[in-house]
Amino acid sequence: MKKLLFIILLTPILLKAQSEKALDFYSKGVAKFYSQSYEEAIELFTTAISLDSDFQIALFNRGQANVYIKSYEAAIKDFDQVLALDSSYIDAYKEKAECLVKTKDYEGAITTLLKQIAFNPNVSEPYKLLGLCYYYKRKYTLAEECYSKYLSSNPKDVEAWFQKGLSNYYYADYEKAIGDFSEVFLLNENYTSALEWRGICHQKANLIRKACKDWQLAVDKGLSSSQEYIDRYCGESE
Numbered sequence: 001m002k003k004l005l006f007i008i009l010l011t012p013i014l015l016k017a018q019s020e021k022a023l024d025f026y027s028k029g030v031a032k033f034y035s036q037s038y039e040e041a042i043e044l045f046t047t048a049i050s051l052d053s054d055f056q057i058a059l060f061n062r063g064q065a066n067v068y069i070k071s072y073e074a075a076i077k078d079f080d081q082v083l084a085l086d087s088s089y090i091d092a093y094k095e096k097a098e099c100l101v102k103t104k105d106y107e108g109a110i111t112t113l114l115k116q117i118a119f120n121p122n123v124s125e126p127y128k129l130l131g132l133c134y135y136y137k138r139k140y141t142l143a144e145e146c147y148s149k150y151l152s153s154n155p156k157d158v159e160a161w162f163q164k165g166l167s168n169y170y171y172a173d174y175e176k177a178i179g180d181f182s183e184v185f186l187l188n189e190n191y192t193s194a195l196e197w198r199g200i201c202h203q204k205a206n207l208i209r210k211a212c213k214d215w216q217l218a219v220d221k222g223l224s225s226s227q228e229y230i231d232r233y234c235g236e237s238e
Contacts, residue, residue, distance in 0.1 A: 022051040026058050029065075038065045056085050063095060072099040088119055097129055106133040124153035128160055135163060140171040158187045162194055165201075174201040192223035199226065203233055 029044030045062035049055050063078030079096035082089050093116035100109035113130045117123070131146030147164035154160065165180030178201045184194035199214030212234035218226035 019051055022048045022055055022058070025051065026055065026061075029058070029061065033061065033065055036068075038068045041065045042069075054085060056082055056089070059085075060089070060092060060095075063092075067095065067099060070102075072102045075099045076103075090116060090119055093119075094126065097126075101129065101133065104136075106136045109133045110137075124150050128154075128157070131160070131163060131167070135167055138170070140167045143167040144171065144173075144176075156187060158184055158191060161187065162191070162197075165194070165197060169197065169201055169204075172204075174205045177201045178205070190221060192218045192221045192226075195221070196223055196226045196229070199229060203229070208233060 025044050025048035029041045029048060032038075032041035032044060042062055042065045045058045045065065048058045049062065052058075059078050060082045063075040063082070066072070066075035066078060076096055076099045079092045079099070082092040083096070086092075093112050097109045097112040097116070100106070100112060110130065110133045113126045113133070116126050117130075127146040127150035131143045131150065134140070134143035134146060144164055144167040147160050147167065151157065151160050151164065161180050161183045165177045165184065168174075168177035168180055178198055181194040181198035181201065184191050185198070188194075195214045195218035199211040199218065202208070202211035202214060212230060215226040215229045215234070219230065
């Protein structure tokens with residue numbers, strides 16, 4: 001579950017701008033959120049916001065609740081309101097970008113993530129989602145660069161290595177892609193899709209015997225789709 005910023009526990013300096021009524025509705029909304037009654041939480045956060053339009057954390061948490069009921073457009077509006085109040089609210093950029101990806105607005109997500117990165121260039125986490133956005137936009141070199149930055153601090157993220165491998169494959173850098181898919185297999189030997197894709201890269205690089213070994217191992221581990229590659233390419237390599 002996403003972490004809510006429970007304002008009741010914050011310092012008095014942050015509390016003084018909110019009215020007692022607004023705080024009461026907000027705290028009830030938090031309780032409903034944690035009980036997974038997201039629509040009721042949204043109603044309570046909305047009431048709190050109606051009493052205090054600058055109630056930043058209520059806006060942010062209403063956005064999170066909207067995410068849980070898949071109302072991504074509404075969530076984006078909430079996060080935009082948060083950022084209008086405080087353009088340095090890093091979590092709002094992150095949440096907004098994830099919603100934009102859900103709605104397939106990859107350009108919007110890229111713009112949002114670049115703004116997030118500008119506030120803290122040394123944090124690697126945004127680069128994973130940024131890499132995915134560039135991948136969907138078929139900007140494979142930029143995707144690969146982003147995944148490399150992310151993986152420099154998160155070297156055991158299997159999915160990031162896999163996506164980096166796909167980016168290198170579609171950029172036709174088969175040698176790098178082979179290395180990426182090999183890293184996936186080292187981290188998780190049951191990640192059979194990595195074996196299949198490594199086999200495809202080996203085949204593209206005219207390393208047929210290595211390709212066939214990858215596909216056979218994938219089949220042995222239960223990935224039946226690799227049999228099609230064996231039937232197509234491996235008859236003469238046996």
